[in-house]
Structure formats: C-alpha cells, structure tokens
Amino acid sequence: MHPAAPSLYPELDATALTAFATALESGESTGLPPARAAEVQAVRAAVVFSRGKVTGADGDLLEAALWRHTGAGPRPAVVMPAPWTDLGWLAYAVQASRFAVRGYDVLAYSPRGFAASEGHADFAGPLDVTDGRHALDHLLERAAGPVTRIGFLGVSYGAGIAQLVAAHDARVDAVAALSGWGDLGEVLRENSTRRTAAVHTLLTAAPRARLGRPAQRALENLLADRDVHESLAWAEQRSPFTHLKELGRRQVAVFYAHAWHETLFPAGQLLRTFQELTGPKRVDLSIGDHGGPEAAGLPGLPNRIWADAQRWFDHHLAGAGNGIDGEGEVLSEVMWSRALEPSPTWPLPTRHIRRLHLTGTGELADRPDPGWAAGVLCGVETPVAVADAVARSGYAELEGRPRLYPDAAAMDRTATAVWTAAPAPDTTRLRGTPRLRVTYRAANSGSTFVAYLLDLAPDGSARLITHAPFSDLDAPPDSLINADIDLQPTAYDLPPGHRPMLALTPRDPLYSDANLPRATLSFTSPEPTPSYVELPLG
Known part of the structure; x- marks a missing residue:
C-alpha cells in the first residue's frame, strides 16, 4: 500500500499567488512584499489583466486568465496550460506576468477537471487538445x-498538453515543455515493468482533480495489472512521440527541460523523443527530480x-537575436559539480565506451569470466532503492544532499548481487546512456x-548514478533469460579513487514485482x- 502522495509543487503558496493575482486585477498591492508590489505595477503598466472562462470541448468552461496588451501593433502570444495541481492556472501567475511585460499576450488556463x-x-487526450485550440482562439x-x-x-501535465496541441494546431510555432513526457507508455511501463509508484502519484497528487473515466480506468488497470495493453494503447494517443511527424513537418521549435533523476517521467523516454525531433530543439538537463529544477x-x-524558456520564445517568437540558437542543442548540469556543459546534440559525444564484464569474484573487469552464478532471494527487503518517494528525493539533491547509501560496500548479498570496478586515478566522466x-x-x-x-566512495558509502528496471513475463520456468537494457541517461563525474558499482536487486518500491516471494x-x-x-x- 502506497502512502498518499504530497503535492508535486510544495513550493507554491496558494495564498501568496492569490494575493498577487488579486493585486493584478485591482492595482491594490498593499500587503505584498516590495518586489511583488513593484512587479504588479509593472504588469499593470504594460497590459490589462483579467480573469474569465474559455469555452472548451463539449461546451465545458475552463477557468483562465488573460494578460492583454492594448496597443494595435503586432506581437507574439503564449498559451500556458496548467500543471497537475489543484491551483490550476494560478501556478503561472508570476511567470505569465513576466512574459506579458516582455511584450507577449498571454493566456493561462486550468485544464479540464482541475481547479475550477x-x-x-x-x-x-483529444478533449485537452481541443481545449488548447479553443484557448488559443x-x-x-x-x-x-x-x-x-x-x-x-x-x-509537467501542461507540458504534455502543450506538445500535443502544437502537433495538432498549425498555428503553433514553438513549445516550451518543462518536466513533461515524450512517450507516456514508457512512463507507465518501462522494460515490461509497471511503474506503479508513478501511477499512484498521478492518481493522488491533485486530490480534487476529476479524472475522466477512461483515464481513471487506464491508470487503475496499470496498478492492478489487468488490460495493460489497453492502457498502453490509451497512452500512445497521448504521447508526443506518436506525433513527431506533425511537429517536424512544420519545424515547430521545441524546448525541453528535464531532471536526470526524474522519477515521475523518466529522462530516457523524453530524450528519445528529443532525438527524433527534426526542427529547432534544445534540452536543459539538471540535477533533481520531477519539477524541481x-x-x-x-x-x-x-x-x-525559466530564463532559458523565455530566451527560447524571445528568439523563435519575437525574433530576438539572443544567441540561444548557437549554444548547442543540449545543456547538461553535471552531478555533482553542477558545472554546465553545452553539447551540439544528443546523444552526448563520448570519447569511448568502456565495457566492464561481470565476474564470479564480484569484480567489474575488462575480460569476460564465464560460468559463475550469483543468486538473490526475492520478496525480501533490499538495501538499495531509487528514491524514498516519487519526486521528493530530487528536492534534497537540489539542496546538495543526494541520497547516501552509507554501507554500500557491505550490502547484504542475500538480496543483492554486487560487482565493483577498480578505483580510477582520475575523474571518470560518464556522459550518456549506460547499457x-x-x-x-x-x-x-x-x-x-x-x-x-x-558511485562507491573510498569510505564504503555510495550514491546513485542511474538505474533501470527489467521484467520478463513470458519465459518458462527455470529458463535462461537475456536482458539487454539501457539505464537512464546521465552526466556524472566519479572523483579520483571512486569506483563504479553495479547492484542488481529483485525489487524496488518504484516498480511492480513479477517475482514470487522466496523465489x-x-x-x-x-x-x-x-x-x-x-x-x-x-
């Protein structure tokens, strides 16, 4: 049984955002912090702010806010569908105001079933795409x-909607998708392993949301391990990856921002989508988890x-020569130096691939070592896990406190198979997708x-670099199974004297478990x- 998920956006203060939006309407900024009061006056000097309703699909009314310039001159526009939160469009009150001051007409709205x-x-799905087109109208x-x-x-949720509207509406020229998804099917099921903690989070993170019956059924079926293929077909329609031809045909300019240790929408599926985009594109990859960066x-x-998202729109919508188009398609924040590394494209350039073989002595070695066996017991507690809870560990990472496994060198081999490489004399720069x-x-x-x-330190403690699940659901009992898997992509520096460690366990709280207990x-x-x-x- 999963605990109830907290808000995905704990940093958002509903009272403060409401006061800010109220001041935008009335002009009365008494009680706001001085910086916010000044921002309200700057917004009101540039645009007329109003709240209203957008008539969406099937006549449903969607709450919205509009920042409208009154001058008759031409200008660009931005539409902002809200994330997966009960706050709705209010989550964007500050950032929408900043786009307005930069010269954009802006409309932010709460997707159907959220907020008011x-x-x-x-x-x-199709209703949300229609709503987005009506919001633009x-x-x-x-x-x-x-x-x-x-x-x-x-x-997040708004990032998925933004991409799909752009794929279906020829009027859209550019997209900025922050902490979104590319392939929703892989979000729900990775390497045949159901991502149950992520699905549970989606069902609980916005407790007042009203999910449509198809969405509710698809997510509940994933949790219950029934009609999984029906759920994946439902997800395919809602995946920007499915609609890449439409984005490419019109050369829509796409900006992504994502976290390396993303536990809700893992980075691998997003980067595979990014790799297939054929128009102008950029991805910013950062330390942290869902929504954190x-x-x-x-x-x-x-x-x-947000500064890069503004620059992306300034260049591709407002024609600003700000140089973002010449900075390379990828900007990576390296763990744990926080250095920012630009790259011309994804996959990241690699000097070479180092192959390390699993051996019977528990070493990662340069040569194969056939014939050994390392058994692990299923259904028992394991000493390593990806995260304490979906999206939460990333906030600690942002504060410089990545999860520490203090006794990694002495992990219980009953439930974990472990191999370690020799320590390197120099920094080992991991860039890309380990396999x-x-x-x-x-x-x-x-x-x-x-x-x-x-990353195994000399004191025996370790930190997580990356991971991936794998399930086989069809092999007959007592058969040999070959698993070839991509781990989640990374940009990680192992300091001198540290060692790569590979650990294999039969279970993790993030995922479903197809093993029988005590197998x-x-x-x-x-x-x-x-x-x-x-x-x-x-």
Missing part, C-alpha cells in the same frame, strides 16, 4: 492587434530554466530485477553471451 474548470481530465479573438507567432508553454521560478525566484547485458535464470515464470549503477534469481555469464555493463565516457 468544468469537465473531467482527459489526460492530454479565445486569446486571438481578444488581441488588440495582429498576433505574429504563437507559443505553448507548460510544466524549474520549481523556484514559479513563485518568482531567479531560475535558469547492461546480463543473463539470469528464474525459477518461476515471471521475473523482475532492478539494476543500479552507483531465486540466479545471475550468470554464459560464454556465448557474456554479461557486462557499458559506460559512456565523455
């Missing part, structure tokens, strides 16, 4: 002058992600394991198909 909007949440009908170019911007910007604090090939024998039909790549998984390395991990070195 009518209807039931369609989870970025609403803005264009009220613009005082010609609208030149149009962008959609969203965080851009979180401080929502209430108005200085924030690199694992491992063979194992499962006593029963249906099996799961989770692979963790760790055994036996990892091995047959001579024809040796087991190894590949490290991309930058």
Whole structure:
C-alpha cells in the first residue's frame, strides 16, 4: 500500500499567488512584499489583466486568465496550460506576468477537471487538445492587434498538453515543455515493468482533480495489472512521440527541460523523443527530480530554466537575436559539480565506451569470466532503492544532499548481487546512456530485477548514478533469460579513487514485482553471451 502522495509543487503558496493575482486585477498591492508590489505595477503598466472562462470541448468552461496588451501593433502570444495541481492556472501567475511585460499576450488556463474548470481530465487526450485550440482562439479573438507567432508553454501535465496541441494546431510555432513526457507508455511501463509508484502519484497528487473515466480506468488497470495493453494503447494517443511527424513537418521549435533523476517521467523516454525531433530543439538537463529544477521560478525566484524558456520564445517568437540558437542543442548540469556543459546534440559525444564484464569474484573487469552464478532471494527487503518517494528525493539533491547509501560496500548479498570496478586515478566522466547485458535464470515464470549503477566512495558509502528496471513475463520456468537494457541517461563525474558499482536487486518500491516471494534469481555469464555493463565516457 502506497502512502498518499504530497503535492508535486510544495513550493507554491496558494495564498501568496492569490494575493498577487488579486493585486493584478485591482492595482491594490498593499500587503505584498516590495518586489511583488513593484512587479504588479509593472504588469499593470504594460497590459490589462483579467480573469474569465474559455469555452472548451463539449461546451465545458475552463477557468483562465488573460494578460492583454492594448496597443494595435503586432506581437507574439503564449498559451500556458496548467500543471497537475489543484491551483490550476494560478501556478503561472508570476511567470505569465513576466512574459506579458516582455511584450507577449498571454493566456493561462486550468485544464479540464482541475481547479475550477468544468469537465473531467482527459489526460492530454483529444478533449485537452481541443481545449488548447479553443484557448488559443479565445486569446486571438481578444488581441488588440495582429498576433505574429504563437507559443505553448507548460510544466509537467501542461507540458504534455502543450506538445500535443502544437502537433495538432498549425498555428503553433514553438513549445516550451518543462518536466513533461515524450512517450507516456514508457512512463507507465518501462522494460515490461509497471511503474506503479508513478501511477499512484498521478492518481493522488491533485486530490480534487476529476479524472475522466477512461483515464481513471487506464491508470487503475496499470496498478492492478489487468488490460495493460489497453492502457498502453490509451497512452500512445497521448504521447508526443506518436506525433513527431506533425511537429517536424512544420519545424515547430521545441524546448525541453528535464531532471536526470526524474522519477515521475523518466529522462530516457523524453530524450528519445528529443532525438527524433527534426526542427529547432534544445534540452536543459539538471540535477533533481520531477519539477524541481524549474520549481523556484514559479513563485518568482531567479531560475535558469525559466530564463532559458523565455530566451527560447524571445528568439523563435519575437525574433530576438539572443544567441540561444548557437549554444548547442543540449545543456547538461553535471552531478555533482553542477558545472554546465553545452553539447551540439544528443546523444552526448563520448570519447569511448568502456565495457566492464561481470565476474564470479564480484569484480567489474575488462575480460569476460564465464560460468559463475550469483543468486538473490526475492520478496525480501533490499538495501538499495531509487528514491524514498516519487519526486521528493530530487528536492534534497537540489539542496546538495543526494541520497547516501552509507554501507554500500557491505550490502547484504542475500538480496543483492554486487560487482565493483577498480578505483580510477582520475575523474571518470560518464556522459550518456549506460547499457547492461546480463543473463539470469528464474525459477518461476515471471521475473523482475532492478539494476543500479552507483558511485562507491573510498569510505564504503555510495550514491546513485542511474538505474533501470527489467521484467520478463513470458519465459518458462527455470529458463535462461537475456536482458539487454539501457539505464537512464546521465552526466556524472566519479572523483579520483571512486569506483563504479553495479547492484542488481529483485525489487524496488518504484516498480511492480513479477517475482514470487522466496523465489531465486540466479545471475550468470554464459560464454556465448557474456554479461557486462557499458559506460559512456565523455
């Protein structure tokens, strides 16, 4: 049983945001902090702010706010569907105001089923796409002058909607999608492993949201392990990855921002979508978890992600020559130096791939070592896990406190198979997607394991670099299973003297578990198909 999920946006103060929006309407800023009061006056000097309703699909009314310039000159526009929160459009009150002061007409709205909007949440389905197009109509009908170019911007749920509206509406020229998804099917089920903690979080993180029956059924079926393929078909329609041709045909300019240790919408599926985009594109990758890198910007604090989203729109919508198009397609924040590394494209350039073989002595070695076996017991507590809760560990990472496994060198081998490499004399720069090939024998039909790549320090403690789950649901009992999996991508510096550590466990709280309790998984390395991990070195 999962505990109830907290808000995905704990940094948002509903009272403060409401006071800010009220002051935008009335002009009375008494009681606001001086910086916020000054911002209110700057917004009111530039635009007329008003709240209203957008008529969406099926006549459902969606609550919205409009920042409208009164001059008759041409200008760009931005539409902002809100994230997965009971606050609705109010989450964007500060950032929408800043776009308005920069010269944009802006409309922010609460998607159907959230906050005071009518209807039931369609989870970025056809109704949400229609709503987004109607929201754009609403803005264009009220613009005082010609609208030149149009962008959609969203965080999390709003990021998914923004991409899908852009794929279906030829009027949209650019997108900024922060902490969103590319392939919703992989969000729900990665390497045949149901991502149950993420699904539970989506069902509970906005407790007053009203999910439509198809969305409710798809998510509940994933949790209950029934009609999974029906749920994946439901997710495919809601995946920007499915609609890449439409985005590419019109060369829509797409900006992504994402976290390396994202536990709600893992980075791998987003980066595969990014790789297939053919128009102008950029991705900012940061330390943290879902929503964390851009979180401080929502209430108005200085924030690199929001600054880059503004620069992206300034260039692609307002024609500003700000140089963002010449900075490379990828900007990576490296763990744990926090250095920012630009790259011309994804995948990140690698100097070479280092292949380390799993051996019978527990070493990661340069040569294969066939014939050994390392067994682990299923259904017992394991000493390593990806995160304490979805999205929460990332906030500690942002504060410089990555999760520490203090006794990693002495992990219980009953439930964990472990291999370590020799310490490196120099910094090891991991850049890209580590890959694992491992063979194992499962006593029963249906099996799961989770692979963790760790940074083992000289004192025996470790930190997580990356991970991935794997399940086999079809192999007959007592058969050898070959697992070839990509771990989640990373940009990580192992300091001198530290060692890469690979740990394989039968379960993790983030994922479903297809193993039978007290069953055994036996990892091995047959001579024809040796087991190894590949490290991309930058």
